[in-house]
Amino acid sequence: MTPNSDPTVQPVPASVVQQVDAADTTLHDPKLAVLSLGSNLGNRLESLQSAVDALADTPGLKVKAVSPVYETEPWGVAPDSQPSYFNAVVLVKTTLPPSSLLERGHAIEEALERVRDERWGPRPIDVDIVAYQGVVSDDPKLTLPHPRAHERAFVLVPWHDIDPAAEVPGHGSVHDLLAALGTEGVTARADLELSLPA
Numbered sequence: 106m107t108p109n110s111d112p113t114v115q116p117v118p119a120s121v122v123q124q125v126d127a128a129d130t131t132l133h134d135p136k137l138a139v140l141s142l143g144s145n146l147g148n149r150l151e152s153l154q155s156a157v158d159a160l161a162d163t164p165g166l167k168v169k170a171v172s173p174v175y176e177t178e179p180w181g182v183a184p185d186s187q188p189s190y191f192n193a194v195v196l197v198k199t200t201l202p203p204s205s206l207l208e209r210g211h212a213i214e215e216a217l218e219r220v221r222d223e224r225w226g227p228r229p230i231d232v233d234i235v236a237y238q239g240v241v242s243d244d245p246k247l248t249l250p251h252p253r254a255h256e257r258a259f260v261l262v263p264w265h266d267i268d269p270a271a272e273v274p275g276h277g278s279v280h281d282l283l284a285a286l287g288t289e290g291v292t293a294r295a296d297l298e299l300s301l302p303a
């Protein structure tokens with residue numbers, strides 16, 4: 106059949122072709138994202154592992170590396186007002202756009218019964234998007250890189266372990282940020298380990 110010989114077949118508008126092509130590129134061009142996991146309620150190690158497993162179960166996402174586990178003093182709240190956290194950082198390759206990755210993070214938090222009430226309050230699991238490739242955005246719904254990641258040793262220490270050459274877009278290398286910030290309040294829990302699902 107010659108092109109357009111069937112009168113019921115309408116040409117696809119150029120704008121639609123462009124959108125489909127753009128989506129297709131995303132599918133073939135996974136992006137590197139960095140996620141921070143934190144827990145200071147309940148079984149903290151189990152919660153972190155459940156979050157890693159749920160991420161690994163996400164279509165369009167592959168977990169590339171999981172950091173060691175750190176026990177960390179609660180940041181941003183009065184000393185001794187909350188239990189200590191377990192923190193870890195996960196590197197993923199994903200075809201999900203940033204907004205879908207955030208939604209997935211929220212779904213994981215909800216599945217692990219996180220109640221959102223107090224700012225920086227205790228939680229069984231917190232999933233933050235630390236960075237998404239080199240994307241910079243000041244959208245309050247999803248600020249990239251995470252607006253406080255560069256000042257949080259509990260993020261930078263485990264991130265540096267799994268990607269020593271990492272950069273926080275707009276803030277410099279994780280290595281230099283850590284050298285300036287120090288690692289006080291961040292203690293390796295070498296007795297604990299998160300497994301990277303096969």
Ligand SMILES: Nc1ncnc2c1ncn2[C@@H]1O[C@H](COP(=O)(O)OP(=O)(O)OP(=O)(O)O)[C@@H](O)[C@H]1O
Nearest residue numbers: 224225231233234235245246247248249250251253
């Ligand atoms: N990079 C990001 N990662 C996760 N959430 C973000 C990010 N940027 C903006 N947000 C928004 O922040 C809102 C509050 O997030 P959340 O409850 O995890 O904050 P928090 O963990 O208490 O504090 P913090 O953001 O300082 O870690 C989310 O609903 C989300 O829309």
Ligand SMILES: Nc1nc2c(c(=O)[nH]1)N=C(CO)CN2
Nearest residue numbers: 143177178179180190225259
């Ligand atoms: N040590 C530590 N402190 C925090 C953490 C966290 O994951 N670890 N998360 C917070 C809100 O995201 C606030 N304070």
